Amino acid sequence: MTEFSKHLGCQEVVELVTDYLEGTLTPDETTLFEQHLNFCGGCVWYLEQMQATIATVGRLREEDIPVEARERLLATFRNWKRS
Amino acid sequence: MIAYKFLRRDGASVFTHFRWPLPNGGPGPWVEAQVAPCRSGIHACRPSDLPLWVNDLLYEIELDGDIAEEPTKVVASRGRLFRRIDAWDDELRASYTRMCADRALKLAQSASPPLADWAAVVEPSIPEGPALLGFVAARISEEISGTSAYDAERGRQADWLTQRLKLSR
Numbered sequence: 403m404t405e406f407s408k409h410l411g412c413q414e415v416v417e418l419v420t421d422y423l424e425g426t427l428t429p430d431e432t433t434l435f436e437q438h439l440n441f442c443g444g445c446v447w448y449l450e451q452m453q454a455t456i457a458t459v460g461r462l463r464e465e466d467i468p469v470e471a472r473e474r475l476l477a478t479f480r481n482w483k484r485s
Numbered sequence: 486m487i488a489y490k491f492l493r494r495d496g497a498s499v500f501t502h503f504r505w506p507l508p509n510g511g512p513g514p515w516v517e518a519q520v521a522p523c524r525s526g527i528h529a530c531r532p533s534d535l536p537l538w539v540n541d542l543l544y545e546i547e548l549d550g551d552i553a554e555e556p557t558k559v560v561a562s563r564g565r566l567f568r569r570i571d572a573w574d575d576e577l578r579a580s581y582t583r584m585c586a587d588r589a590l591k592l593a594q595s596a597s598p599p600l601a602d603w604a605a606v607v608e609p610s611i612p613e614g615p616a617l618l619g620f621v622a623a624r625i626s627e628e629i630s631g632t633s634a635y636d637a638e639r640g641r642q643a644d645w646l647t648q649r650l651k652l653s654r
Contacts (some may be wrong), residue, residue, distance in 0.1 A: 408635055409620070429522040433557055436500055437537050441616035 410438045415445045419452055486548045488529035488559050489652070490566065491540035495598055499540050502619055512547065513566040520551045520562045525565030532652050536623075536642035539581075543573035543650070562597055572650050578615050584645060585618035588638075592625045600628060611654040 410418070415438050421427050422435050439446050465477075490505075497504050505571050506513040520526040529546050530538050534557050550562035586607050593604035601630060603625050619642050627635035 408632060425524065428553070429524070432524075433522075433555070437557070440499065440538055440540065441613070441620045443613060477595070 410434050410444055412438075412442060415439070415442070416448060419449055422449075423452065423456065455471070486533060486559070486561070487562075487567070488546050488548055488551055488571070490529045490544045490546040491538050492542045492544065495528060496540040496542070505544075508544075508566050508568050509623075510524060512568075515549075515563050515565045516550075517550070517563050520553050520560050522553055522555050522558070522560045524641070526553070526560040529559050529561070529564065531559060532654055533640065533643045535646045536619045536639050539619060543570040544568065545570060552572070570650055570652075577649060581599045581642075581646065582615040582618050585615065585622045585642065588620040588641075589625050590617065591627060592622065596625075596629045600625060601626065613627060 415435060418427060418431065418435055420430065427435060439449065464472075491499060492505060493499055493502075496507055506516065510623045516527060518526050522528075527546070527548060529548060531554075535556050545567040546564050548559065548561035548564045552559060552561045589607045590604055592599040593607070603621070607618070607621060610621055618638075622642070623635045623638040626638040646652075
């Protein structure tokens with residue numbers, strides 16, 4: 403995103419949430435992102451869901467995944483581009 | 486420099502969730518952090534910034550050390566909460582929310598043609614609180630008259646808050 407208006411919409415917040423969590427937004431982008439969070443309960447909820455997901459998935463080891471679930475995931479990824 | 490800081494109802498920072506040491510019969514202890522706007526540092530509001538960051542509790546904060554003045558905030562290397570601004574209570578939050586809602590409705594209905602879609606969201610948004618209603622009023626103003634009107638509406642909200650809270654500019 404090269405140019406910002408003075409506020410972001412929910413869709414833009416969703417698109418930027420990973421960059422926000424990784425700390426790669428510019429200061430101006432972060433300001434607009436946080437201004438939106440300050441009034442939008444839905445986006446706060448989305449951000450918290452992302453943080454919870456990252457925290458949970460980050461703790462998973464390969465051996466924690468049941469074989470059946472791992473095979474299903476691998477099959478899904480193998481077919482990703484074909485579908 | 487004296488500035489203002491909103492905290493959540495539990496006394497934590499809105500975004501970092503840092504637990505601020507609160508004033509207790511005198512100013513709280515100094516908190517220090519390197520200044521890097523939006524990443525590190527003590528973030529606070531000037532009176533003109535208040536509508537953008539409205540939240541549950543409001544404190545007067547003393548800033549010191551390196552201070553960076555940004556367009557919508559100030560960031561300092563040292564800060565301490567000086568006192569809670571008790572006037573920012575549930576009643577005033579409700580009054581501010583109502584003022585912003587009334588203003589939003591008036592703006593939406595005065596547009597030609599009236600902005601019915603915007604008008605329809607005002608009353609249902611009231612339970613979400615003052616920050617959302619302030620944004621809605623400013624966005625309607627922007628819809629009608631452009632980005633400078635957004636800023637002007639935010640300025641109007643800042644004036645309302647500054648007067649009611651008896652803050653010095």
